Amino acid sequence: MTPPLYDVPGPRAKRRNALFTLVFLVALAVLAWWVYRSLEEKNQLEWVKWRPFFTDSRAWSTYILPGLRNTALAASLAMVIALPLGALLGISRLSDHRWVRGTAGTVVEFFRAIPVLILMLFANAAFSEFTDISPDTRPLYAVVTGLVLYNASVLAEVVRAGILSLPRGQTDAAKAIGMRKGQTMLHVLLPQSVTAMLPALVSQLVVIVKDTALGGALLGFSELLASVRPMSANYGANTIASFTVVAVIFVLINFALTTFASWLEGRLRRGKKSTGAVVGAEAVEELATPGEHIGPGDAGGSTGGAK
Amino acid sequence: MFDFLEGYDLLGAFWVTVRLTLYSGVGSLVWGTVLAAMRVSPVPLMRGFGTAYVNVVRNIPLTVIIIFTSLGLFQTLGVSLGADDFTAINFRLAVLGLTAYTSAFVCEALRSGINTVPVGQIEASRAIGLSFAQTLRLVVLPQAFRSVVGPLANVLIALTKNTTVSAAIGVAEAAALMREMIENEAQLILISAVFAAGFVCLTLPTGLFLGWVSKKVSVRR
Numbered sequence: 169m170t171p172p173l174y175d176v177p178g179p180r181a182k183r184r185n186a187l188f189t190l191v192f193l194v195a196l197a198v199l200a201w202w203v204y205r206s207l208e209e210k211n212q213l214e215w216v217k218w219r220p221f222f223t224d225s226r227a228w229s230t231y232i233l234p235g236l237r238n239t240a241l242a243a244s245l246a247m248v249i250a251l252p253l254g255a256l257l258g259i260s261r262l263s264d265h266r267w268v269r270g271t272a273g274t275v276v277e278f279f280r281a282i283p284v285l286i287l288m289l290f291a292n293a294a295f296s297e298f299t300d301i302s303p304d305t306r307p308l309y310a311v312v313t314g315l316v317l318y319n320a321s322v323l324a325e326v327v328r329a330g331i332l333s334l335p336r337g338q339t340d341a342a343k344a345i346g347m348r349k350g351q352t353m354l355h356v357l358l359p360q361s362v363t364a365m366l367p368a369l370v371s372q373l374v375v376i377v378k379d380t381a382l383g384g385a386l387l388g389f390s391e392l393l394a395s396v397r398p399m400s401a402n403y404g405a406n407t408i409a410s411f412t413v414v415a416v417i418f419v420l421i422n423f424a425l426t427t428f429a430s431w432l433e434g435r436l437r438r439g440k441k442s443t444g445a446v447v448g449a450e451a452v453e454e455l456a457t458p459g460e461h462i463g464p465g466d467a468g469g470s471t472g473g474a475k
Numbered sequence: 476m477f478d479f480l481e482g483y484d485l486l487g488a489f490w491v492t493v494r495l496t497l498y499s500g501v502g503s504l505v506w507g508t509v510l511a512a513m514r515v516s517p518v519p520l521m522r523g524f525g526t527a528y529v530n531v532v533r534n535i536p537l538t539v540i541i542i543f544t545s546l547g548l549f550q551t552l553g554v555s556l557g558a559d560d561f562t563a564i565n566f567r568l569a570v571l572g573l574t575a576y577t578s579a580f581v582c583e584a585l586r587s588g589i590n591t592v593p594v595g596q597i598e599a600s601r602a603i604g605l606s607f608a609q610t611l612r613l614v615v616l617p618q619a620f621r622s623v624v625g626p627l628a629n630v631l632i633a634l635t636k637n638t639t640v641s642a643a644i645g646v647a648e649a650a651a652l653m654r655e656m657i658e659n660e661a662q663l664i665l666i667s668a669v670f671a672a673g674f675v676c677l678t679l680p681t682g683l684f685l686g687w688v689s690k691k692v693s694v695r696r
Contacts, residue, residue: 173597173615174517174607181517188518196524206552281675281682283636285650290667293657374534381536385643386654393539396546407551411543415535422534450587453580457629458675458682 207408217406220399221413227399235384235395236417242308242380242391246315247373253316254323259353261328272324279321281458284379285386288314292387307390311383315376322375325455326368326447330361333445364445367433371449374422374429375456381418392417479660480669488652489673495566495638495648499573500631506574507581508616514586517607525582532579537640540576544568545644562647569641577634584626588619593696621692628685632678649673 177185207213220227260272279287292310295301301309334357342352383389392414399410429449436446514525532540545568548554556567592615600614639650653670657663 172517173515173601173610175601177517185518189520192518192520192524206554210551210553212551277679278671278675281678282671283639283650283674285639285642286653286667286670286674289650289654289657290663293663293667297663378534378536378538381538382640382643385538385542385640393536393542396542405551407546411539411547415539415543418536418539419531419534423530426530426534453633454626454629457632458679 212406212408217404217409220403221409227403231395231399232392232413232417235390235392238308238389239377239380239391242311242315242383242389243373243376245312246319246376249312250316250319250323253320255327257320257324258327258331261324262331276321276324277458279317280456284314284318285382287317288382288387307383307387310387311380311389315379319372319376322372322452322456326365326372326452327361329451329455330365330447331357333364333447334360335443335445338443360443360445363436365447367429367436367449368447368452370425370429370432371452374425375452377422378418477665479662479665483652483656485652485669488647488649491646491648492635492638492677495569495573495641495646496635498570499577500634502570502574503577503581503634507578508585510578510582511585511589512611514582515589529579529582532576537572537576537637538643541569541572541640542643544572565644565646569644569646573634573637573641577630580630580633581627584623584630585619587626588623589615591622592618618694621694624685624689624692628682628689631685632682635677635681636674
């Protein structure tokens, strides 16, 4: 929580704050009025254009719900495939063998440095050229492939950070009872790191859900965003209404996931049984960036890869 | 081997990407700082607005925002941001969308930087009678900025990659050119390699350089 940068307001400060509140309120009101006027002028506020979403169940069953289903399908497929791949890459990056570490590092740094959209475009073209996947399902394949390539490399960093965040004593204890390296990783470190990185995983899911919209805009994947065009065509050019509904759905899903991630993080940090190792939801942003990382991630001294 | 590049303005496309990044980078730094100041300000209404803005904008896909600037703002409401031809309009709309989206992340990064400033300093500056604005401007923000070079670099790199989304509203940047070239040429692997290399050249050095800068300037505590 941010420490307050101001004192408890006295009479003068109270008056000043009230003045600022008033000025800000007026500014917001002017903005709202401008938005209202422009919407009114273009007839975007007519009840006819908003009604389908409230009274017509077909608007949901034909456009929104199928789109939502495809968004969820692509996101969950991408997460399920990317997670083991990411775990493999992340563990390889911690390997004692230089070439295993180097290869995994290069792969991770490379795919983190490239926009997801570029990966999706490539996957789409590659599927149409080298495979005979039908054009109907190709967008789904392309979207999932692009998401997997990118997110596996991000999740690799999450896994690596999760393993490195565990207290040293875990490895020492495993060594002391005579476990080999592989056994230590498989039976001691990995299971605990899964708990530690749960918040980061949940918040990466938000990134994945948001990125599925790329497929709708550029690859013809019929996910939630893609349902805006047919909806506004069918319900009398209600572009604004359709966008609002779609945006609200995205915000609700992702806000729920974000809140869940931070609740989980707080719970893990407070938990008495845990080792105290947590990869927070905030860390995801940093781990998604190519280049070296500062902080506990470097404790193992394993920053290999593309330079 | 690379003769398929002829007839395409590869450098031009990447230049558009760089320009998109720079304009929206500066824009979101300014707007993000304002938002962060709002979120720690003594005025409850401003705090509420800042919190609501960040939570809503962060959770909407950038693609939705960018397409909304084109379909909603321009085509429905006629907002053209003072430009007359389509290239300029789409470019400005893309900058607007990218700025609106990225500033939420700048705000969050800055707020975490503000949290790193020791409470004692804030108490001291209040004790010598500095107002909220003075505390923020003279004591807190200078230190906060130095400690968030790293996170801001991450935001900048994410922004560089996000500029590709503006291909969705027809801005002629790298991803749009890649799409066009894939359609016209039969050199999928090479074309993709060229564009991948372009983005690696843009993002990886930025990450390494700003990571080095952030180690240099961060306040040791």
